[in-house]
Each structure stands twice: as structure tokens, then as C-alpha cells.
Amino acid sequence: MRKYLLGIGITIIFLAYSVVSRHQHSEPVVAPIPIIQNNSTSQYQSRPTTTNPVNTTYKDGTYTGSIESAFYGNVQVSATIQNGKITTVNFLQSPNENPNSIYVNSAAIPYLKQEAIQAQSAKVSIITGATYTSQAFVNSLTNALNQALQG
Amino acid sequence: MKKTEIIMGMPITVEIVDPKGIKYFDIVFAYFREIDNRYSTYKNDSEISQINTGLQKSKWSVEMKTVLGLCEQTRKDTNGYFNIEHNGKRDPSGLVKGWAINNAAGMLREKKITNFYIEAGGDVQVNGKGPKHQSWTVGLRNPFNSEEIIKTIEVSTEGVATSGTYIRGQHIYNPFHPDSPIEQVKSLTIIGPNIYEADRFATAAFAMGLEGINFINTIQGLEGYMVTDNKIATYTSGFERYVINV
Numbered sequence: 001m002r003k004y005l006l007g008i009g010i011t012i013i014f015l016a017y018s019v020v021s022r023h024q025h026s027e028p029v030v031a032p033i034p035i036i037q038n039n040s041t042s043q044y045q046s047r048p049t050t051t052n053p054v055n056t057t058y059k060d061g062t063y064t065g066s067i068e069s070a071f072y073g074n075v076q077v078s079a080t081i082q083n084g085k086i087t088t089v090n091f092l093q094s095p096n097e098n099p100n101s102i103y104v105n106s107a108a109i110p111y112l113k114q115e116a117i118q119a120q121s122a123k124v125s126i127i128t129g130a131t132y133t134s135q136a137f138v139n140s141l142t143n144a145l146n147q148a149l150q151g
Numbered sequence: 152m153k154k155t156e157i158i159m160g161m162p163i164t165v166e167i168v169d170p171k172g173i174k175y176f177d178i179v180f181a182y183f184r185e186i187d188n189r190y191s192t193y194k195n196d197s198e199i200s201q202i203n204t205g206l207q208k209s210k211w212s213v214e215m216k217t218v219l220g221l222c223e224q225t226r227k228d229t230n231g232y233f234n235i236e237h238n239g240k241r242d243p244s245g246l247v248k249g250w251a252i253n254n255a256a257g258m259l260r261e262k263k264i265t266n267f268y269i270e271a272g273g274d275v276q277v278n279g280k281g282p283k284h285q286s287w288t289v290g291l292r293n294p295f296n297s298e299e300i301i302k303t304i305e306v307s308t309e310g311v312a313t314s315g316t317y318i319r320g321q322h323i324y325n326p327f328h329p330d331s332p333i334e335q336v337k338s339l340t341i342i343g344p345n346i347y348e349a350d351r352f353a354t355a356a357f358a359m360g361l362e363g364i365n366f367i368n369t370i371q372g373l374e375g376y377m378v379t380d381n382k383i384a385t386y387t388s389g390f391e392r393y394v395i396n397v
Contacts, residue, residue, distance in 0.1 A: 112368060114385050117378055119299040120290075125166075125281055127300065128273045128313045128340060129292025 152176075158183045159191065159248070161272035167259070168266035168282050175262055179255050179269065186251045189215070192242050203240045221351075222246050229355035229366075231327070249312060249350025252276045256346070269346075274312040276346035288395065294337035294378050301384070302340075302376060304393040310346025314339050314357035335361055340376045342393055348373065 153166040154176050165179050189212070191197045198206070198215055211219075222243050225233040235243045252269050256276045259267055266279035268287055277287040289311050290300035304311070315338045339357045343349030352373055356363030364385050367375035374390040 111388055112364060112385050113388060113391075114383055117293065117295075117301045117382050117384050119293060119296070119301060120303060124288040124290035124300065124303055126164075126268055126270050126275050126277070126287065127290045127292055128270075128275055128311050129294065129297070129315065129338060 154180070156180050156183075159187045159271070160193070163269070163271040165255075165269050166267060166282075167264060168280070169264050172259065172262065172264035172267065175259060175264065178258065182255050182258065183251060183271070186247060190218070190243060190247045192240070192244065199241060199243065218243055218247060218250065221250065225351045225355065229352070232358045233351060233355035245354040246347075246351050248272065249274055249310065249347045252350075253310070253345050253347035274310070274346055274350050275306075276310045277306050278308060280307075291340050291376060292338075295382065301378070303395045304342065304390075305395050306342065306393060308345075309393075310343050310349040312341050312343070312346060312349040312353040314341075314353040335379050336363065337378045337380055339363055339378075341367060342374045342390065344372050 152173055153164060155162050155164040157163070158180065163180070163183055165176060167173060167175065187197075188194065189198045192199055192203070194200060198212060202211060202215070219235075219241070222233070222235045222241075225246060226235075233245065235241050235245065248271055252271055252274060253276060255269050256267075256278060259269075260278065264278075266281070268275060268277040270276075273292075275289055277289070281287050286305045286307060289304050289306060291302040291304070291313070293299035293301045294315060336357060339353055341349045341353040341356065343352065352367060352370065356367050356375065359366055361377075361379070364375050364377040364387065367373050368387045374387045374393065376384055376386040376390055378384050
């Protein structure tokens with residue numbers, strides 16, 4: 001449970017980091033985020049991620065993070081380092097009214113990631129997207145308008 | 152074997168891998184035609200059109216009452232963002248498509264067919280494996296270029312639904328601000344335990360605008376991938392589990 005919470009804390013920190021760095025880089029932001037257990041119904045296990053583990057050595061102490069606004073509200077955490085390792089992460093601010101409730105309902109803490117979209121050349125079984133029908137709509141409308149022009 | 156028919160104003164594609172399942176194509180397509188005849192607001196003689204022109208509640212079919220009940224439940228589940236009433240008329244199409252795909256998939260499973268997918272207008276329910284025993288892969292279309300795929304995901308029993316600015320030419324609107332267009336969000340793809348859940352939440356979350364992806368993130372069992380007008384994708388952490396890097 002402690003590791004789990006720690007993971008979430010680190011995740012929030014990196015989310016905050018990614019929110020800030022988003023404004024500095026046009027490159028897609030890939031933050032090294034620990035894999036968090038997900039309770040959805042998929043039978044698939046987490047795929048190995050391409051991100052590297054964090055190798056930074058930390059100085060001991062307690063550090064308060066900046067207040068970061070995400071889509072879901074403000075987040076602020078403090079991290080305590082002992083012997084170079086993160087031992088505690090506390091939520092000073094969270095979208096929940098009562099910060100303690102996070103520990104009760106930790107699965108509900110949302111965090112999001114971002115990336116720039118990039119075209120892929122993949123062979124897929126099926127395609128999902130609203131554009132198909134949108135395009136059909138536009139095409140049909142264009143066609144109708146062309147006919148209207150000729151009429 | 153794969154077949155496509157145009158029903159409900161959109162292409163519906165069914166692929167059944169199991170040879171013993173070939174005979175069920177007709178049943179699946181017939182079911183979608185039945186659904187279209189009952190729920191299409193474009194058909195004057197459909198039950199929903201009759202209801203919208205004053206058919207007494209005592210004459211509504213049991214199935215219609217079930218569907219409208221699910222719509223009401225979804226309205227509550229989505230804090231009012233899923234709302235089938237607009238200008239005094241009911242239009243349950245935002246729920247019926249996913250519901251019908253899910254039912255059709257259930258019919259095939261009941262017949263012991265395990266390897267298939269059903270796709271209607273970009274909403275997908277897969278089951279089992281593809282024709283070469285590979286996992287089903289779903290490509291997410293680039294909302295800025297319909298020729299491109301921007302993400303590939305792998306699914307086995309899940310449903311995948313995408314809401315965009317237009318669905319069959321109709322705007323999804325914010326029921327609380329019907330006159331303000333949803334412009335920032337270009338597409339929102341939801342992976343859910345089945346297509347019914349994925350579709351109804353995709354519709355509602357899309358109507359929430361930028362908040363939609365956050366709403367999805369709070370619901371266990373749902374993952375989302377939102378593309379905004381700045382060509383940035385914002386996605387839930389669990390979404391990555393499904394992504395295939397190609």
C-alpha cells in the first residue's frame with residue numbers, strides 16, 4: 001500500500017513536471033512514470049514501457065512542490081528523502097476536499113499524461129474515429145452544394 | 152469472413168472468424184435493421200418518432216422503456232451531460248448504437264462464437280482473436296487527417312468508442328450550454344469493459360469539453376484518449392496498457 005501511494009505521489013510530481021515542461025518544449029513529453037496497478041477488466045498485463053528508471057540521487061530533507069493546476073484542480077505535494085530515497089509523499093493540496101480522503105480512496109486520484117499526436121503507419125484490424133462519418137458528412141454536403149451550384 | 156452493410160445511416164462491419172459462425176451474419180444485420188426501424192428519429196414511423204409526436208406511454212414497447220430507462224440512468228451517471236432530450240424531443244441514438252452492438256455481440260457469444268468483431272460508425276466491440284490468431288488491433292483515426300492513424304491499441308474483450316465533433320452530421324452539444332459549440336476537443340476515444348459502457352461515456356464526456364477526459368479518469372474500468380485542437384493528446388494513465396508501439 002505504501003509503495004502504491006508512493007507511486008502515485010511520484011506520478012503527481014511528474015504530472016506537475018510535465019504540465020510545466022509542456023510550455024517549454026514542443027517535443028512530446030514522456031515522463032518516467034511508475035506503472036500503477038489498474039483495476040480495469042483487461043486480461044492484458046502492463047506492457048514494458050520504454051521509459052528509463054529514475055537514477056537521480058536525492059539529498060535528504062523534506063521538499064514542498066509547487067502548486068500545480070491540472071484539469072481536475074490544484075495539486076501540491078511534499079516529499080521526504082532519507083538516505084537518498086523517497087520515504088514519504090504527502091498531499092498538501094489535492095482535488096479532494098479532505099486530503100486524508102486520498103488515502104481512503106486512493107484509486108480515485110486521477111492523473112493524466114500528454115503527448116503530441118503523430119501519424120503512424122500501422123496495419124490494424126479496425127479503425128475507430130468520428131472523422132469517418134464527419135468526412136462522409138462533409139463529402140455529402142459538398143456534393144449537395146455542387147449539385148446546387150449546377151442546378 | 153467480413154461483411155459490411157449500410158444500416159442506421161452508417162457502415163456496419165462484422166467479421167466472424169469461427170467458420171461455424173458464418174451463418175449468423177444475417178441475424179446480426181437483421182438485428183441492426185430492427186434497431187434502426189425502432190429508434191431512428193429520421194423515420195416517421197419508428198417508435199421513437201411516434202413517441203416524439205405523442206404516442207401514449209402505455210403503448211410504448213418494453214424494449215423502448217428499457218432503453219429510455221438506460222438513458223435516464225446514464226444521465227445520472229454523467230452528472231446530466233448525457234441528455235437525450237433536446238427541444239422537447241427524445242433522441243436516444245447516443246446510447247442505442249453501443250447498446251445494440253453490445254447486444255449483437257452477446258447474441259454471437261450465446262451461439263458459442265468467440266472470435267469476431269462488430270463495428271458501427273467507428274464504435275467497436277471485439278471478442279477473442281483475429282483470423283491469424285492475432286489480437287484485434289484498433290487504429291485511432293487522426294481527427295485532422297482521416298487518412299492517418301495516430302495510435303494503435305490492442306484489445307481482446309473490450310469496447311472502443313470515439314466521439315468527434317460530428318456524428319452522422321449531428322453536433323454533440325453541451326446540454327447545459329446548448330448554444331456554445333464544443334471546439335477545443337476534436338476527438339475522444341474511450342476503452343471500456345464493453346462497447347455499451349464505452350459509447351455512452353464517450354458521448355457524455357465529449358459534451359463536457361476539456362473536462363471530459365478528467366471525468367473518464369475518475370471512473371474505474373474506463374480509459375480515454377482525447378485529442379484537442381492544438382494537436383496534443385491527453386490520456387489516462389491506464390490507456391497506455393493497450394497501446395502497441397509500432
